[in-house]
């Protein structure tokens with residue numbers, strides 16, 4: 414198919430809700446390591462990784478060799494039979510969860526399903542139904558996952574799931590209470606107690622939160638935040654679910670999981686994206702007594718699939734062998750410093766935030782008003798494309814640039830990226 418035929422076929426045969434970046438969609442033909450090529454043969458430096466999913470580079474040789482080997486053995490039998498890749502992956506994950514405390518996994522195909530499973534499990538374990546979620550969150554596209562999503566633009570269709578209450582977000586750049594950290598005494602976290610006492614029966618099933626909100630625009634709460642909210646939630650009978658779909662597998666630097674940056678051990682973690690480096694996989698991992706609370710039988714046809722699970726185990730092994738969580742911290746700090754230099758140059762960059770190789774730029778009209786500037790973000794995306802770099806966009810107002818390259822990029826890639834991003838910012842004037 415030609416590029417034009419692909420664009421036309423997308424319009425004709427896919428749901429219009431399958432949206433794409435850019436005025437003219439970017440048709441990708443192939444990708445390798447940190448590079449992507451479009452249908453016209455242009456090469457791009459990929460600093461978005463297919464939404465934080467290409468964790469160890471496109472078409473990684475080591476991962477793909479193991480996948481090819483497994484393809485020649487067995488591709489699918491479903492979970493009613495046992496295969497080595499599924500248990501090998503579960504065993505590996507159990508060994509790296511915070512404190513080694515979350516040791517039982519349930520595999521699915523996406524982050525959405527991982528969160529569905531987690532919420533059902535929290536309700537089974539506690540016998541309560543109310544879930545606390547955060548404003549600005551994104552947890553997936555199913556009915557339940559959308560019910561715990563705090564973003565109007567994604568909450569399409571009638572809302573059919575009761576039992577969800579939304580806490581104010583730890584969004585320091587735009588504090589919902591108009592306060593300033595640290596003199597705020599982390600009011601957004603303390604307020605969760607008031608939320609439980611006024612909007613629930615006084616007992617909750619749990620709280621679900623992303624350590625750093627991804628779609629929400631890489632919002633990272635202050636260091637005390639998760640300690641405070643997890644204690645409050647447990648006081649009222651609930652458990653704490655960390656959605657690690659974007660923050661897992663070394664992304665935030667030096668730790669396997671984002672929540673470890675806050676020193677909190679969750680009861681359940683969910684993940685997907687970067688675990689498979691592009692293979693569709695979701696996982697819900699829980700403390701054993703929590704996992705055991707799901708009585709009766711449960712199945713996911715493709716969950717635990719030998720191919721995807723082989724890929725995921727290979728990804729984790731590679732991150733470990735090549736110390737990529739440390740690279741995320743080191744190269745991430747280097748990237749952050751360069752982004753802060755850009756902020757000094759361009760006042761429309763209101764905030765630079767994130768951790769490791771998960772860095773965001775919130776674009777504003779001007780520092781005095783701090784008005785969100787989605788128009789700048791849209792133009793910057795086009796400029797980035799012209800400069801042959803791939804970045805993402807997010808945030809409630811669509812004004813946050815998301816930067817999340819593969820974990821094995823080098824400082825020389827960052828230098829090249831910054832040079833091109835600078836040029837894209839310059840072209841906004």
Ligand SMILES: Cc1ncc(COP(=O)(O)O)c(C=O)c1O
Nearest residue numbers: 523524525551552553627658685
């Ligand atoms: C934090 C978070 N949770 C869940 C999901 C849903 O994952 P999926 O798209 O694999 O269903 C996403 C997707 O962007 C996400 O960012």
